[in-house]
Amino acid sequence: MEKLLNIINQVLKNSGLGEVEELKPEQNLKDDLGMDSIIIAELVATVDVAFDSDINSNGMVQTIKDIQVAITPDNEK
Amino acid sequence: MKNSKRLVVDMPQMAIGALSESWLLKELGDFHWASICKGLGKKSKELVNDTDDRLYATFVRIRYTINKNLNSFKENDDLELNSEISRFGNSMYFSNMSLKSESAVVNSNLMTTFTLRNKDDNTKLAKSEPDVAENTIPKELSFPSFGAEYRQLRKDILKEFTFSEETFSVPEIGKSIFESSYDLIPYHDLNGVGLLYFAAYPIINDICTNKYFKAHRSENWAMDYFTEFKDIHYFGNCNSDDKIKFVIHELESLSDDQFLISSSLFRESDGELIARMFTVKSKAVR
Numbered sequence: 001m002e003k004l005l006n007i008i009n010q011v012l013k014n015s016g017l018g019e020v021e022e023l024k025p026e027q028n029l030k031d032d033l034g035m036d037s038i039i040i041a042e043l044v045a046t047v048d049v050a051f052d053s054d055i056n057s058n059g060m061v062q063t064i065k066d067i068q069v070a071i072t073p074d075n076e077k
Numbered sequence: 078m079k080n081s082k083r084l085v086v087d088m089p090q091m092a093i094g095a096l097s098e099s100w101l102l103k104e105l106g107d108f109h110w111a112s113i114c115k116g117l118g119k120k121s122k123e124l125v126n127d128t129d130d131r132l133y134a135t136f137v138r139i140r141y142t143i144n145k146n147l148n149s150f151k152e153n154d155d156l157e158l159n160s161e162i163s164r165f166g167n168s169m170y171f172s173n174m175s176l177k178s179e180s181a182v183v184n185s186n187l188m189t190t191f192t193l194r195n196k197d198d199n200t201k202l203a204k205s206e207p208d209v210a211e212n213t214i215p216k217e218l219s220f221p222s223f224g225a226e227y228r229q230l231r232k233d234i235l236k237e238f239t240f241s242e243e244t245f246s247v248p249e250i251g252k253s254i255f256e257s258s259y260d261l262i263p264y265h266d267l268n269g270v271g272l273l274y275f276a277a278y279p280i281i282n283d284i285c286t287n288k289y290f291k292a293h294r295s296e297n298w299a300m301d302y303f304t305e306f307k308d309i310h311y312f313g314n315c316n317s318d319d320k321i322k323f324v325i326h327e328l329e330s331l332s333d334d335q336f337l338i339s340s341s342l343f344r345e346s347d348g349e350l351i352a353r354m355f356t357v358k359s360k361a362v363r
Contacts, residue, residue: 014220014225014228014229015228015229015232016229016232016233016234017232036231037190038137038190038224038227038228038231039228041166041168041169041190042165042166042169042220042224042228044166044168045165045166045167045168045169045220046219046220048166049216049218049219054167056167056206058127059127059128060205060206
């Protein structure tokens, strides 16, 4: 999950938000990481490109756990 | 994905002495929206998310530069509109468009997302994305700079913007040289679903800027000066019973007959910033 951490920190940095040292499943993208809807949309698209995923396919992601589940291959879930 | 169409400048496309900026915005916006629908293979009214809620295109940023100014478009000019659209993810769409006559050209960039409308409150629009089987609009592999600049301005960390290959400082949001209140006019400020129309923001901006020039300058602003550049960053909407607070942050004379205006629109009810704009106006054809 280091790749995901790096992506999230890059998006946070680009947006003038504080970076995080680690990812916790319960972290909420808006409430805990300070992302607004545009930043979340950028994060989703960036993660989709990096992981060849479609992380909003089961609904809009809200937490780190939502992203982690969405990018984990089916045979590893 | 590229699209094009031909148009003619007749009276509906004209304003006093120039191409109508209101018409221009509606035409560009409509063509962008039509390009999205074509790429998604849906009619606009068929666009819904995975829970079957209707989605609306929401403009995030629009920028246009005219090689002269809007005064250089004349009645009966033949126009050619060309666009190229791409997307970043499933919710952000970017168009580059050019509108050309024989003697003038408008180059524009547009960015939209999708939102769900809260039927009781226009201040609480939620982002969403369309539920479609196929999307033929090509993907960007990284976040386009046009969106990145928007995000930085939204977070108040954008320091500079460019016009005509020159760099200008973004003034502090708290700086004010002129303020004015604007009562929304439902007949032309609101769209079909009761939201403040994206094309109304820059016109409200111009109406209020005209108040400043009437009060503080001798120039006949509305009649003599025409848009050469506008960069509109949309941050929010408002309810029909609200008012707009307009602020000019900075006014800079770029030459004897050319001004740069940095301005913002706020909701009066709660003071929230709903748009920032950078405008260049100049006297009849330079």
